[in-house]
Amino acid sequence: MKHPVERERGKKYVGLPEFARISEEVLSELGIEQKRGTVSLVPDERTIRYYLAEGLIQPADEKQGTASVFSYKHLLQLVAVKKLQAEHLPIRKIRELVTGKDEQQLESLLGVAASGRKGTDDKEAKRYLESLLAPSMSFGGIQSAPQETAPLSSAAEAPRRDSSVSWQRVEIEPGLELHIRSDYKPPVAAARTKGLTERIRTAISRYWRERQ
Amino acid sequence: MTQQYPKIEFFTTREKLLAGREQTVDVLIRITPPDLDLENTKRTPLNLSIVLDRSGSMAGDKMVRAREAAMYCVDQMLPTDRLSVVVFDDRIDTLFPSEPVANKKSMKDLISRIDARGSTALHEAWVRGGLTISDLLLERGINRVLLITDGQANVGITSTDEIVTQSLALFQRGISTSTIGIGADFNEDLLLPMAQSGGGNAWHVVEPQDMQRIFQVELDGLVAQFAHTVSLSLIPSDGIRIADVLNDFELTETGRYRLPNLQAGSSLDIVVQLKMGAQALGSTVRLLDLRMGFTPQDQKAADVVKSAFSVEFVDSNDDLAVNPEVVKAVQFLMNARARREAMDRIDQGDFAAARVLIGQSIAATQVACAPFASMDEVIEECAALEEVAQSLDDRNQDRMSRKKLAYGAYSRRTGKIS
Numbered sequence: 169m170k171h172p173v174e175r176e177r178g179k180k181y182v183g184l185p186e187f188a189r190i191s192e193e194v195l196s197e198l199g200i201e202q203k204r205g206t207v208s209l210v211p212d213e214r215t216i217r218y219y220l221a222e223g224l225i226q227p228a229d230e231k232q233g234t235a236s237v238f239s240y241k242h243l244l245q246l247v248a249v250k251k252l253q254a255e256h257l258p259i260r261k262i263r264e265l266v267t268g269k270d271e272q273q274l275e276s277l278l279g280v281a282a283s284g285r286k287g288t289d290d291k292e293a294k295r296y297l298e299s300l301l302a303p304s305m306s307f308g309g310i311q312s313a314p315q316e317t318a319p320l321s322s323a324a325e326a327p328r329r330d331s332s333v334s335w336q337r338v339e340i341e342p343g344l345e346l347h348i349r350s351d352y353k354p355p356v357a358a359a360r361t362k363g364l365t366e367r368i369r370t371a372i373s374r375y376w377r378e379r380q
Numbered sequence: 381m382t383q384q385y386p387k388i389e390f391f392t393t394r395e396k397l398l399a400g401r402e403q404t405v406d407v408l409i410r411i412t413p414p415d416l417d418l419e420n421t422k423r424t425p426l427n428l429s430i431v432l433d434r435s436g437s438m439a440g441d442k443m444v445r446a447r448e449a450a451m452y453c454v455d456q457m458l459p460t461d462r463l464s465v466v467v468f469d470d471r472i473d474t475l476f477p478s479e480p481v482a483n484k485k486s487m488k489d490l491i492s493r494i495d496a497r498g499s500t501a502l503h504e505a506w507v508r509g510g511l512t513i514s515d516l517l518l519e520r521g522i523n524r525v526l527l528i529t530d531g532q533a534n535v536g537i538t539s540t541d542e543i544v545t546q547s548l549a550l551f552q553r554g555i556s557t558s559t560i561g562i563g564a565d566f567n568e569d570l571l572l573p574m575a576q577s578g579g580g581n582a583w584h585v586v587e588p589q590d591m592q593r594i595f596q597v598e599l600d601g602l603v604a605q606f607a608h609t610v611s612l613s614l615i616p617s618d619g620i621r622i623a624d625v626l627n628d629f630e631l632t633e634t635g636r637y638r639l640p641n642l643q644a645g646s647s648l649d650i651v652v653q654l655k656m657g658a659q660a661l662g663s664t665v666r667l668l669d670l671r672m673g674f675t676p677q678d679q680k681a682a683d684v685v686k687s688a689f690s691v692e693f694v695d696s697n698d699d700l701a702v703n704p705e706v707v708k709a710v711q712f713l714m715n716a717r718a719r720r721e722a723m724d725r726i727d728q729g730d731f732a733a734a735r736v737l738i739g740q741s742i743a744a745t746q747v748a749c750a751p752f753a754s755m756d757e758v759i760e761e762c763a764a765l766e767e768v769a770q771s772l773d774d775r776n777q778d779r780m781s782r783k784k785l786a787y788g789a790y791s792r793r794t795g796k797i798s
Contacts, residue, residue: 171681255613255671257635265634277634279673279682293523293553294514300507300546341549 172197173247173278176240183235184213191216191246198247216246224249224263244274251278268376270343299338344372384414386606386642388670390689393707394700399661399693404623405654407689408706409670411639412647413606423603424677425521426461428453429478431509432494433529435469439496442530442562445588449528449595451488456599457481464512465491468505469498470535478512502533502570503543510555520678522602523555524580530562533570540570547578556580556608558598562588564780572786576630576794579608579641584787586780601643607674609682610639612650615669619657626651626713627793640794642674648795649709659693666690704752711748712761715741716792719768719785726782734781735772741765764788 172194181187219225225245228236245266252262265277338346355361391408430450438446450465457463464478465487475490509525517523537543547557557578559571562585575582581601583594612629613636616622627650629637639648652668659665668689675682718741722734742765749758768784771777 252634255634255636256615261635290517290519290554291514293517293550293555294511296549296553297507297510297514301504301511 171275171278173244173275176243179240179243181238181243182232184216184238187236187238187242187246188213188216191243191250194243194247195250198251219246219249222259222263224259224266241271241274244271244278248274248277272342296339385683385685386414386672386674387412388672388685388687390668390687391703391706392691393702394697395703396692396694396697396700397659398697399663399695400658402657403655405656405667406706406710407652407654407668408703408709409650409652409689410647410705411642411650411672413642413644416604416606416644423458424605425518426457426463426602427478427513427516427518427521427523428457428461428602429464429466429509429513429525431466431468431505431525431527433469433500433502433505433531434467434494434496435498435500435529435531436496437531437565438562441588443494443496445591446528446562447491447494449591450491452592453595453599454481454484454487454491456596462513462516463487464509466505466509466512467494468501468508469496470501471498472501472505472508474508474512478516499534500529500531501535502527502529502531503537504535506543506557507546510550510557514555517554519680522605522677524602525555525557525578526560526580526598527557527571527574528560528562529571530566532565532567540567540573543570544573544577547574551577551579559583560585560591560594560598561783562591564777564783568783568786572790576640576790582787582790584783586784604644604646605641605677606644607642607676610642610672610674611636612639612673613637613671614652615671616654617666617668620667621655622652623655624653626653626710626717628717629793636673639672646795649705649713651706651709651713661693661695664690664692702751704749704755707748708752708755708757711745712757712792715745715761715765716789719789719792722768722772723782723785723789726778726785731772731775731778734785735769738765738769738772742769 176190176194179190181190216225220227225242228238228242230237248266249262252265257265266274269277334350336348336350338348340346355364389410389412391410392405397403397405430453432446432450434443454463459480459482461481462478463481465475467473467475475494476487481487506525506527509527513523513525532538533543550557557575558580559575559578560583561568561571568584572582581598583598585591585594611632611634614622614625625637627637629639632638639650642648654667656667666688670687670689672685673682674685718737722737725731725734725737742762745758745762745765746753749755752758764784765788768781768788771781771784
């Protein structure tokens, strides 16, 4: 049983009318219906413009002449917004759930991932478990006092050219990885762990602000 | 094979409601998965890893019973199932890697040689158990780690939050986790949420000799699992408000109620309290719309079932029979809340208050269920509460009391029988 949105993967839609037509097809197949008369069922062009203005759908990344070119991700955003509206979630909550999400996250919001992800990548659980093991192994190391850690942003600027160290990537969640040098020792004291968490949080929000 | 859908039923205490007055109404929503058709269905294949604590505290009867239970498990599995066994203390050993359950004798020989020693590297053992079955994940079967311990995680990662988050993340990647805590010394605040987030079941074995029964229930449950990743949205009609959902379900990231896995042969009772204004005499009003999302065990994609509840408003309903199912469901869920409140009191050191709360629950249950006091479930619920009350009276039993409360509340809220 395939999700109707899946066949649209990788496609592009030139111009708002085309985008609106495809969205309508997908939504009607999904049987997403509105109980109350306050929200329009069919995402007409005016509704899509409204969503664009509200930031619920990202602006198109490219243009052909005067026509905006929309992508699969835009379609996922629109379908997700409609689906959540049908579940009577307030716009504020919908914005929270939809904005800043990548294709995979949006698919999983729509319940596509359960089929799509498993089929294409059945080693995900294994990789995840291996990533859990990697940091805990390093606890057993026999190194002296933990080194003062450099701020995250400068870690890449001053790489150590020592052949005995290697870097390992650890997935925190889809879209976010930690890059850990083999001789790094995690802090033991709770206060230092907290400080570290805070620095990571700051780095992520700075990255996000700059990207906006 | 055509997809079968769970049956959804709605009940109020009396079949019709009173017109012309504001009221709050208990609605019992009963979700019953279709029966397992043993003749025509192939049994769900299992890919199981037993992760067994052999730390020093397991020595003696517990270890003997755990070995017996694991061997029982081998006996119950089919050659088409896969099993691995990981044993842990501060060191972790794979007793045997994931393999088809073909040579039962050699598997049981290996299990029979497990001995107790050392401390408890619970987290890493759980991860390694998962790894043994992660190479050949069953798409339409059940991939599960069954973690058995009597102790606290004290080696490696020990943070409850961290382990529980990881358990959810692993479930989202196709491997679920069940936990069995033995005795009075394990950490129920880790093992319960680990199984709940991990899409499995949480069991408390009070006496080592109960272990085999729990294994049996867990295995039957695995075979009978109808659907996982179950979520519920309830949409009240205009002018009606959900005042409370007595099961205290967690919410999903999209604000729906996260329900436990659905098991063939056991229904899930949910009680919703609806607050509504006066309705016209003789009218039939649609109170509530329901949408339940679930992933059937033998399918890859999610499915949805929808239903709605309408009820008639009359000028008098005294002559209509009281539905014992509704009264019981409401009372048992209130008792579950009392159990959790009692746990909070225990954590604050106020054992007397905890004892009072349980005493009140016993009294309330006896009053509410008086007309049908002879029903098995009522007798069992009262007996379970009495047992906790007695153990609360004995200061030496404190840790055991808290566990009885925790698992009692869990089984009522999720409809799991233990």
